[in-house]
Amino acid sequence: MADKYIDGLKTHCNGQLLLDSGRHTRFLGLQVCIHSTKCLFNSLVVQNNLLSFLPKYKISQDNLELFFCSIRLHGGYNNNPTVRQFMSAYKQLLVHVELCENFRGNCIPLEENSILKCDVVDNLI
Numbered sequence: 001m002a003d004k005y006i007d008g009l010k011t012h013c014n015g016q017l018l019l020d021s022g023r024h025t026r027f028l029g030l031q032v033c034i035h036s037t038k039c040l041f042n043s044l045v046v047q048n049n050l051l052s053f054l055p056k057y058k059i060s061q062d063n064l065e066l067f068f069c070s071i072r073l074h075g076g077y078n079n080n081p082t083v084r085q086f087m088s089a090y091k092q093l094l095v096h097v098e099l100c101e102n103f104r105g106n107c108i109p110l111e112e113n114s115i116l117k118c119d120v121v122d123n124l125i
Helices: 002-008 025-047 062-073 083-100
Strands: none
16 A cells, blocks of 8 residues: 555655656655555465564664664764774773663663674673
């Protein structure tokens, strides 16, 4: 239904279909995402009964993008860190996660999904 709606969207200025215009990439990406989610739902929930519902937030790339954003922020204006800069930023993030894990304020996490895991911090510092 949503993909059919996107198929019918037209540009404001000349009435050309968005999927035929020069700005089609984001709408095509949205259609691919919708189609992929439908296929995952049919495969995991409807056909094989592996899940009772499809938790869309679990297949989101937001956590990974936030992690890479944190790595890039440690480099200042350089968004393409060297190996040494990456290791330094990674170590700083590990220490920050270890120190701030108990101080969440009024936020309660839904699940423990940690990208940064460290068993022994002493070896890193």
